[in-house]
Amino acid sequence: MQYQNTRTRQRSLSSESLERVARLASGSAVVIFSSSSCCMCHAVKRLFSELGVSPTVYELDQDPNGKGMERALSKLLGNSPVIPVVFIGGELIGSMDRVMASHISGTLVPLLKKAGALWL
Amino acid sequence: MASQGIGGTGLTDSGPSSHSHHNHNMPYAVYRGINPASTSFINQESSGFDFGELEEAFVLQGFKISNDEAKASLYAAAAATGKPAATLEMFPSWPMRFQQTPREKSKSREESTDSGSLSSRVQPHLEPESPISRKASSDHQQNTQEQQQQLQNMASNNPRTGGLQTELAASKSNSEKKKGAASTSERVLDPKTLRRLAQNREAAKKSRIRKKAYVQQLETSRMRLSQLEQELQRASSQGIFLGGGTTAGSNISSGAAIFDMEYSRWLDDDQRHMSELRTALQAHLSDGDLRLIVDGYIAHYDEIFCLKGVAAKSDVFHLITGMWTTPAERCFLWMGGFRPSELIKMLIGQLDPLTEQQVVGIYSLQQSSQQAEDALSQGLEQLQQSLIDTIATASLHDGMHHMALALGKLSNLEGFVRQADNLRQQTLHQLHRILTVRQAARCFLVIGEYYGRLRALSSLWLSRPRETLIADDNSCQ
Numbered sequence: 001m002q003y004q005n006t007r008t009r010q011r012s013l014s015s016e017s018l019e020r021v022a023r024l025a026s027g028s029a030v031v032i033f034s035s036s037s038c039c040m041c042h043a044v045k046r047l048f049s050e051l052g053v054s055p056t057v058y059e060l061d062q063d064p065n066g067k068g069m070e071r072a073l074s075k076l077l078g079n080s081p082v083i084p085v086v087f088i089g090g091e092l093i094g095s096m097d098r099v100m101a102s103h104i105s106g107t108l109v110p111l112l113k114k115a116g117a118l119w120l
Numbered sequence: 121m122a123s124q125g126i127g128g129t130g131l132t133d134s135g136p137s138s139h140s141h142h143n144h145n146m147p148y149a150v151y152r153g154i155n156p157a158s159t160s161f162i163n164q165e166s167s168g169f170d171f172g173e174l175e176e177a178f179v180l181q182g183f184k185i186s187n188d189e190a191k192a193s194l195y196a197a198a199a200a201t202g203k204p205a206a207t208l209e210m211f212p213s214w215p216m217r218f219q220q221t222p223r224e225k226s227k228s229r230e231e232s233t234d235s236g237s238l239s240s241r242v243q244p245h246l247e248p249e250s251p252i253s254r255k256a257s258s259d260h261q262q263n264t265q266e267q268q269q270q271l272q273n274m275a276s277n278n279p280r281t282g283g284l285q286t287e288l289a290a291s292k293s294n295s296e297k298k299k300g301a302a303s304t305s306e307r308v309l310d311p312k313t314l315r316r317l318a319q320n321r322e323a324a325k326k327s328r329i330r331k332k333a334y335v336q337q338l339e340t341s342r343m344r345l346s347q348l349e350q351e352l353q354r355a356s357s358q359g360i361f362l363g364g365g366t367t368a369g370s371n372i373s374s375g376a377a378i379f380d381m382e383y384s385r386w387l388d389d390d391q392r393h394m395s396e397l398r399t400a401l402q403a404h405l406s407d408g409d410l411r412l413i414v415d416g417y418i419a420h421y422d423e424i425f426c427l428k429g430v431a432a433k434s435d436v437f438h439l440i441t442g443m444w445t446t447p448a449e450r451c452f453l454w455m456g457g458f459r460p461s462e463l464i465k466m467l468i469g470q471l472d473p474l475t476e477q478q479v480v481g482i483y484s485l486q487q488s489s490q491q492a493e494d495a496l497s498q499g500l501e502q503l504q505q506s507l508i509d510t511i512a513t514a515s516l517h518d519g520m521h522h523m524a525l526a527l528g529k530l531s532n533l534e535g536f537v538r539q540a541d542n543l544r545q546q547t548l549h550q551l552h553r554i555l556t557v558r559q560a561a562r563c564f565l566v567i568g569e570y571y572g573r574l575r576a577l578s579s580l581w582l583s584r585p586r587e588t589l590i591a592d593d594n595s596c597q
Contacts, residue, residue: 039506040535043499050491081535096535097542103488104546105553106481 014075017068021076026090029117030055033073033085036062040096041084047099051109053117055086089115352523375434376443382427383444386420393417394568397561411557417564418552425545428456429538436533446578449571455496455540460489460547463567467551470566471559481554489547496543500536503529 025031030048034041036059048055060066060083074082077095086093088111093099102108112118372380393416400413432439439457442450452459464486474482507529514522552560 037506039499039503039532040539042502043495043536043539046498047491047495050494096539100492100539100543101546103492104485104543104550106484106488106550108488 014068014072017065017072018076020065021069021072024056024058025087025092028056029089029115030112031087032057033060033069033083034058035060035083038083040081044084044086044096044099047103051112051118053112055117088112088117372443373435373438375431376438379427379431379435379438380444383424386424386427389420390568391572393420394565394572397565397568401558401561401565407557410561414552414557414560414564418548421548422545425541428541432456432534432537432541436537439537440533446575448574448578448581452574454493455500456537457540457544458571459493460544461486461493463547464489464551466570467563467566471555471563474559478554478559482551485547485550485554489543492543496536496539503532503536 021033030053032041032044032048032055034045034057045055045057060070063069070082073085076092077085082095084096086095086099093102093111099108102111109118396413397417400410428439438444440455442453442456445453449458452462464482468482468486471482507526510522510526510529551563555563
């Protein structure tokens with residue numbers, strides 16, 4: 001075939017995006033996929049800074065592949081709105097509600113320590 | 121749902137009046153003027169009952185009368201100077217008072233006014249009664265003068281008030297027993313007192329007129345506001361607000377009305393759960409049985425968070441402004457509900473005895489909820505700032521575009537309220553995890569009682585006795 005049909009093209013793009021997401025997610029102890037105009041993203045960033053963690057933030061609205069990555073993340077999480085999405089130690093934690101549930105139940109801090117994002 | 125279309129004060133309560141609704145129905149009742157404790161004052165104020173008269177009575181009696189005694193005095197006055205039969209009227213209003221006036225034509229008008237004002241009592245008390253009473257009184261000034269005349273004619277043998285005279289004489293002895301009687305039998309009044317009382321009456325009349333004008337103003341601006349809202353909705357971009365707009369003319373959206381109704385039902389359930397907890401604790405049930413009840417209470421809370429989630433989709437403003445709560449709760453509202461760290465702080469002293477591990481757990485729960493609250497609050501602040509910037513930069517030609525942007529940003533509010541509710545829910549669940557079954561049962565009982573008291577506080581505040589009803593320093597002139 002001279003050209004890939006749209007479907008296949010999209011699929012390959014989305015798997016590309018997913019790969020990129022996975023690659024970026026395991027690149028740092030704490031990774032947040034965010035958007036510069038999203039206020040909930042601002043809230044989750046504040047939470048981590050209050051805990052003394054400096055996460056690696058990827059602003060998807062400023063990334064050329066941002067749309068694709070957002071779509072990949074929404075497939076991963078299965079709902080919308082998607083961002084912010086948090087990975088700790090390469091493992092998917094989830095959106096804001098999962099992060100907060102984890103913090104309240106006391107599991108967030110041990111995870112952060114395990115990933116090396118927090119000392120003591 | 122509770123709104124009658126007037127004013128739209130924060131008293132959005134709903135549900136039928138019944139004793140089980142005692143706590144949270146009070147604001148509703150007060151708003152409707154049914155609450156007997158406040159009926160006398162509210163109705164008197166609007167039906168034109170003259171507090172100049174009331175003060176007169178107090179002055180004549182020469183002692184300070186408290187709220188309850190005041191009511192007793194009104195009842196006594198009505199009984200003593202009103203109908204010959206000593207039936208105590210439930211709602212003494214000015215027509216009762218004026219039954220002693222000898223004017224024939226006004227008497228028949230008063231009868232109808234009496235029933236009229238009684239029926240209008242089940243409606244919001246503001247407008248309906250005053251016009252009726254005003255019409256009946258024909259000229260309030262005339263009545264004032266008439267009262268004064270009455271006072272001065274007491275001693276004279278006015279044949280038309282002859283019968284009244286004997287009643288008054290009889291009531292004088294009654295007044296000895298019922299110390300609050302506002303009879304005008306002893307009137308050694310100096311002109312200074314008379315003048316002051318007259319001034320009070322005038323001032324009261326003035327503030328009534330001012331109040332009427334203010335309410336009128338509110339009504340017209342409310343209509344204008346709903347017109348503007350309709351225009352804005354028509355002009356805004358599609359799909360941003362699906363069903364959340366206000367229905368024409370009413371103050372409350374359908375989503376909010378539905379939620380209010382469900383919340384009121386939830387409060388009834390809450391009472392039931394609490395009495396179950398109470399009896400279970402007193403009966404010293406086994407841990408297994410107690411666990412069932414405690415789990416049931418947790419599920420009860422899960423239910424309200426679910427309902428709030430649904431309501432947030434249709435009317436987030438209703439939730440976030442706390443229109444579904446009582447005034448006192450609204451005062452301490454955080455993002456559409458209670459502040460979890462405050463709840464923990466309140467509980468800390470009441471959960472003893474706790475093991476050391478539990479104490480650590482509770483304190484760390486308080487800290488993490490505090491951190492989460494701060495994060496959410498900062499996020500909301502950023503949203504507000506962004507919204508302000510958008511609205512501020514809206515210029516003449518691209519105003520609509522900016523408004524559409526602003527509407528888009530507003531839709532993020534729902535996310536914040538949901539996260540806040542999520543935080544509240546997680547906090548309760550964590551409490552359940554930290555505590556033993558018996559401790560958890562006591563803990564939830566404490567929580568339920570605390571919020572019950574806060575709601576009751578709102579009702580008490582709204583129906584509190586106010587001493588200076590006569591415009592004294594309350595006027596802004």
